[in-house]
Amino acid sequence: MTKSRLATTLGCFALLCLVIAAVLAWYVTRTPASPFAAQASAAPPDPALVQRGEYVARLGDCVACHSLPEAAPFTGGLKMATPLGAIYATNITADRATGIGAYSLADFDRAVRHGVTPDGRRLYPAMPYPSYAKLSDDDIRALYAFFMHGVSPAAQANKPSEIPWPLNLRWPIALWNGLFTDPAPYPAKPDQDAQWNRGAYIVQGPGHCGSCHTPRGLAFNEKGLSEASKTYLAGGLLDGWYAPSLRNDPNTGLGRWNEADIVSFLKHGRNRHAVVYGSMTEAFNNSTQFMSDEDLGAIAHYLKSLPGDPSRDGPAWQYQASELSAASSAPGAHTYVSRCATCHGLDGRGQAEWMPPLAGATSALAREDASAINITLNGSQRIVAAGVPDAYRMPAFREQLSDREIAEVLSFVRSTWGNHGGAVEAKAVGKLREHTGPASSNPIILQMR
Amino acid sequence: MQLRINQTTYEVDADADTPLLWVIRDDLGLTGTKYGCGLAQCGACSVLVDGAVVRACVTPVAGVVGREITTIEAVEADAVGKRVVSAWVKHQVAQCGYCQSGQVMAATALLKHTPHPSDAQIAAAMVNLCRCGTYNAIHAAVHDVAAAQENA
Ligand code: FES
Ligand code: FES
Numbered sequence: 001m002t003k004s005r006l007a008t009t010l011g012c013f014a015l016l017c018l019v020i021a022a023v024l025a026w027y028v029t030r031t032p033a034s035p036f037a038a039q040a041s042a043a044p045p046d047p048a049l050v051q052r053g054e055y056v057a058r059l060g061d062c063v064a065c066h067s068l069p070e071a072a073p074f075t076g077g078l079k080m081a082t083p084l085g086a087i088y089a090t091n092i093t094a095d096r097a098t099g100i101g102a103y104s105l106a107d108f109d110r111a112v113r114h115g116v117t118p119d120g121r122r123l124y125p126a127m128p129y130p131s132y133a134k135l136s137d138d139d140i141r142a143l144y145a146f147f148m149h150g151v152s153p154a155a156q157a158n159k160p161s162e163i164p165w166p167l168n169l170r171w172p173i174a175l176w177n178g179l180f181t182d183p184a185p186y187p188a189k190p191d192q193d194a195q196w197n198r199g200a201y202i203v204q205g206p207g208h209c210g211s212c213h214t215p216r217g218l219a220f221n222e223k224g225l226s227e228a229s230k231t232y233l234a235g236g237l238l239d240g241w242y243a244p245s246l247r248n249d250p251n252t253g254l255g256r257w258n259e260a261d262i263v264s265f266l267k268h269g270r271n272r273h274a275v276v277y278g279s280m281t282e283a284f285n286n287s288t289q290f291m292s293d294e295d296l297g298a299i300a301h302y303l304k305s306l307p308g309d310p311s312r313d314g315p316a317w318q319y320q321a322s323e324l325s326a327a328s329s330a331p332g333a334h335t336y337v338s339r340c341a342t343c344h345g346l347d348g349r350g351q352a353e354w355m356p357p358l359a360g361a362t363s364a365l366a367r368e369d370a371s372a373i374n375i376t377l378n379g380s381q382r383i384v385a386a387g388v389p390d391a392y393r394m395p396a397f398r399e400q401l402s403d404r405e406i407a408e409v410l411s412f413v414r415s416t417w418g419n420h421g422g423a424v425e426a427k428a429v430g431k432l433r434e435h436t437g438p439a440s441s442n443p444i445i446l447q448m449r
Numbered sequence: 450m451q452l453r454i455n456q457t458t459y460e461v462d463a464d465a466d467t468p469l470l471w472v473i474r475d476d477l478g479l480t481g482t483k484y485g486c487g488l489a490q491c492g493a494c495s496v497l498v499d500g501a502v503v504r505a506c507v508t509p510v511a512g513v514v515g516r517e518i519t520t521i522e523a524v525e526a527d528a529v530g531k532r533v534v535s536a537w538v539k540h541q542v543a544q545c546g547y548c549q550s551g552q553v554m555a556a557t558a559l560l561k562h563t564p565h566p567s568d569a570q571i572a573a574a575m576v577n578l579c580r581c582g583t584y585n586a587i588h589a590a591v592h593d594v595a596a597a598q599e600n601a
Contacts, residue, residue, distance in 0.1 A: 338576040342504045342507055352511065
């Protein structure tokens with residue numbers, strides 16, 4: 001090869017690199033299209049639209065991350081520990097200096113549905129825009145009206161994220177978005193009825209159920225964003241909890257629940273199978289109980305249409321009676337009788353819908369034992385239904401039972417009454433004790449809400 | 450709803466999920482049953498439902514409609530309960546006394562079901578907390594009742 005040919009080849013290569021770099025630079029900083037781009041901000045909207053937006057904010061549970069309990073609503077500040085460092089939820093009130101008061105409807109749309117700020121910066125997908133992408137134009141318009149006119153603007157500066165350079169570069173997120181998100185709003189399925197489509201819309205879009213209930217891949221991407229994927233809502237381990245399957249799996253999912261059970265669970269926080277706990281308590285307290293009966297019915301209808309997977313879920317649970325008394329000698333049985341049976345019953349069946357049964361409970365049937373361990377160590381959070389705090393709560397046994405005692409009692413629960421979740425190791429209890437300890441220096445990696 | 454407590458029928462007006470303890474103490478004024486923790490942890494609120502000991506603070510009242518409830522006020526109407534109380538007096542078990550109505554109910558339930566409990570059975574059944582540390586006196590009193598029943 002002559003010198004000049006080499007130079008030409010190198011030159012072409014360099015040019016190619018430059019072009020790729022330029023395209024890449026455009027791609028990762030470009031502002032996505034918005035159907036609202038050409039619209040000037042209009043006069044104050046119809047109060048009905050603001051009200052509608054408030055309901056959409058309930059469906060989306062915006063308050064879960066964008067508020068702290070003791071601060072003004074929607075002023076952000078919630079700390080989320082990610083593997084790279086902590087990030088903080090932002091102020092989304094209409095304050096012009098520190099909130100989103102200067103956002104146009106199109107800016108708002110790009111942030112909510114595409115995770116892009118007005119200056120082209122990419123949001124971390126802790127903001128569930130991969131789900132919110134499915135919101136309809138109408139709901140975006142209503143949500144915008146609510147945040148602009150229905151929430152008091154409050155000045156509260158955002159906290160900078162604590163992710164160090166170069167990991168804090170945002171542009172690679174655009175590539176992640178290209179691979180793992182679908183920017184189109186929810187497309188109604190013509191072969192399904194209106195109720196099913198409404199349920200699918202809420203579950204996949206504003207409800208962002210998949211953020212917790214869909215297993216994640218290596219890039220921390222949800223493995224499916226709709227029922228087109230068999231792993232969509234198939235249950236995921238996150239945040240020290242196992243978010244169960246929401247498909248028709250009889251053991252780890254909703255296979256034994258009917259539509260009325262699902263509605264009751266989301267509306268009252270409880271039914272004959274289970275009571276909300278873990279991260280679901282917040283979703284219930286702030287979001288699902290405010291949904292209309294019609295929407296809850298639609299959610300239930302849609303979820304019951306998702307088939308289970310026996311190869312993942314295993315043989316269906318059947319109740320098996322078990323003679324149990326204070327003198328039972330199986331390891332863990334004595335602890336169960338003295339600590340657990342008063343509420344959950346010697347027969348493991350709980351008390352109506354007030355105390356959840358452990359016989360047939362997901363936490364006692366799933367291979368993943370995180371939820372069983374976590375609730376035993378840390379107890380349940382307060383459930384507030386229709387403004388009234390619940391009468392009964394799971395106490396925390398962190399200070400009362402050792403790792404071994406917890407492992408034994410949970411192994412007992414997970415192998416009695418037909419439960420087949422399997423044994424729990426004391427080591428696993430110790431690990432979660434450390435991760436969820438109030439003074440832990442090594443906390444749960446991502447607080448997902 | 451109607452509740453059968455100490456052989457008496459009471460008409461109570463309470464939500465289905467109200468803890469039995471609230472109804473017993475606040476609505477019916479039977480204050481011998483104590484509130485300790487409200488979380489099924491201490492046993493101060495123990496009562497008998499159909500002869501078995503339950504913790505009233507975690508018993509939704511709707512679940513005990515139609516069942517026979519016994520509180521400390523009427524425990525001596527039961528033959529075993531009467532012997533338990535006598536043994537408690539003889540051994541001077543109570544210190545501050547706060548946990549004792551629950552302890553008596555637990556002991557009565559144990560001895561009705563298992564008239565001659567072994568040490569292990571006593572340890573397994575008598576799990577109510579006592580801040581005053583009367584555990585040894587409780588064991589002695591329970592043994593006493595068991596032995597007396599043997600001779601009777
Ligand atoms: S008050 Fe019921 S167990 Fe403590
Ligand atoms: S006698 Fe005082 S708490 Fe038991």
